[in-house]
Amino acid sequence: MTVIFAAVLSACANYAGISSDKQLATPDTYATQQSIPADSGQWPAVDWADQFGDAQLKALLEEALKSNPSIEQARARVAAAAAYSETAKASTMPQVGATYSFTRQQYSSTALVPPPYGGSWQSENKGLLSASYDLDLWGKNREALKASLSQLQASKADAEVVRLSLTSATARAYNQLARLFALRDIAQQEVTQREQIDRITAGRIATGLDTQVERKTAQANLASSRAALASLDGSILTTRYQLAALLGAGPDRGLAIARPSLGIGDEVRLPANLPADLVSRRPDLVAAKWRVDALVHDVKEAKAEFYPDINLSAAIGLDAFGFGRFLNAASRTASVGPAIHLPIFDGGQLRAQLKGRYADFDYAVAAYNQTLVTALSEVATQLAQIRSTDEQLVDALAAQEAARSADQLALVQYKAGLANQLTVLNADTTALQADEQVANLKMNRRDQQIALAAALGGGYSDNAGADTDAARQSAGAAPAVKPNPVVAVR
Structure with missing residues (x-):
């Protein structure tokens, strides 16, 4: 062996x-x-x-x-x-379960089941308590x-x-929000600074020290600073x-x-x-x-x-034609045995x-x-x-x-x-x-x-x-x- x-x-x-x-x-x-x-x-x-x-x-x-x-x-x-x-x-872990089935079936009179069941209608009741456990040898x-x-x-x-x-x-x-607020403070200071430059330029024009070129330049820089401030507010x-x-x-x-x-x-x-x-x-x-x-x-x-997979299984229960004999001792059924799976050619x-x-x-x-x-x-x-x-x-x-x-x-x-x-x-x-x-x-x-x-x-x-x-x-x-x-x- x-x-x-x-x-x-x-x-x-x-x-x-x-x-x-x-x-x-x-x-x-x-x-x-x-x-x-x-x-x-x-x-x-x-x-x-x-x-x-x-x-x-x-x-x-x-x-x-x-x-x-x-x-x-x-x-x-x-x-x-x-x-x-x-x-x-x-x-x-071991697996335990219970099943019950009821089947109404007409058996063939020319197959495996002989008379009086062959050729007749029968009601089969089956209840099983089953358990299985994979030995998991490998x-x-x-x-x-x-x-x-x-x-x-x-x-x-x-x-x-x-x-x-x-x-x-x-x-x-x-932290990025903190950065933007800090940059906004700087931008706001810059707007204030550019407003001051614009006012000084206006005063210098009045005294003839500057021209409208300097005034427009100051205004353009002031507008740019305000735009930068608005951009930071959006950010x-x-x-x-x-x-x-x-x-x-x-x-x-x-x-x-x-x-x-x-x-x-x-x-x-x-x-x-x-x-x-x-x-x-x-x-x-x-x-x-x-x-x-x-x-x-x-x-x-x-x-x-x-490697071979071995599973142990067992079942015990009742199986009978009709309801009258279902709970009789003669209706008892049981099975036990191993199931072996061995891969040979796949x-x-x-x-x-x-x-x-x-x-x-x-x-x-x-x-x-x-x-x-x-x-x-x-x-x-x-x-x-x-x-x-x-x-x-x-x-x-x-x-x-x-x-x-x-x-x-x-x-x-x-x-x-x-x-x-x-x-x-x-x-x-x-x-x-x-x-x-x-x-x-x-x-x-x-x-x-x-x-x-x-x-x-x-x-x-x-x-x-x-x-x-x-x-x-x-x-x-x-x-x-x-x-x-x-x-x-x-």
């Missing part, structure tokens, strides 16, 4: 020659020592936006997380993944359960990606509408948002354990890692399909299925590695931009002070008849550009701080491994280690 069984197995479909050597990259695979230097800072907290000291921003972030439809979509995806894992868990159902639990964790991490994307987008839009309005959309509300909600009062924020210092801990701090990396883990188990499930279907799983695995590994590269690049980029902005601000503030002094001096000289209008306008334009540069650099600095907090995970930390092991143990499956940075299936 053993020889026959071995011969049958050798004739079965097999997965020889199908494998993969793809591996997850680790942070130390990539050179980061210069671009992401070691520091003694802390990872962002979940309430990282509180560093800017704006109570309205905090309230807006809470509102966005409560009302934005994208959060509900993420929750629905998690619920769907949880339901799928429950379905996979059910496959590892772990197919257990691997499917592990894969579904890993997909559930990936969905939870995806939900955190949505949360982080939403909060960072809201904070950056709010402020559209940014309010954008914030309202991020909050999951109608555009009128944006009109109620007060002017931001954002502070400078905390000192920028990277955590000392970068980049090693980044893989557990970024939800997109965690999600990608769990997907690779799920596909490891998908591959194992596909391999188990090549035209290559199982091998094609396994190849597909390996292809999915290779893709998931590549997606994880690309996500890691992107994550490291984002941290390095935001840090470099912050350092560059800090250096630019030093010179920009010095330039602003000098430009403002020159502007005021030129205006005094113009009023006293010691300078011409061109000198005043040049000095005024330089001062305007200096003010705008300082305002933009300060807002850029805060925007980069927000982006850096998001690049560092926004306070997220993966602690799903223990929960997944507990779920697997409760389902009777062996616990698995959290997805290892280096994974290969063969």
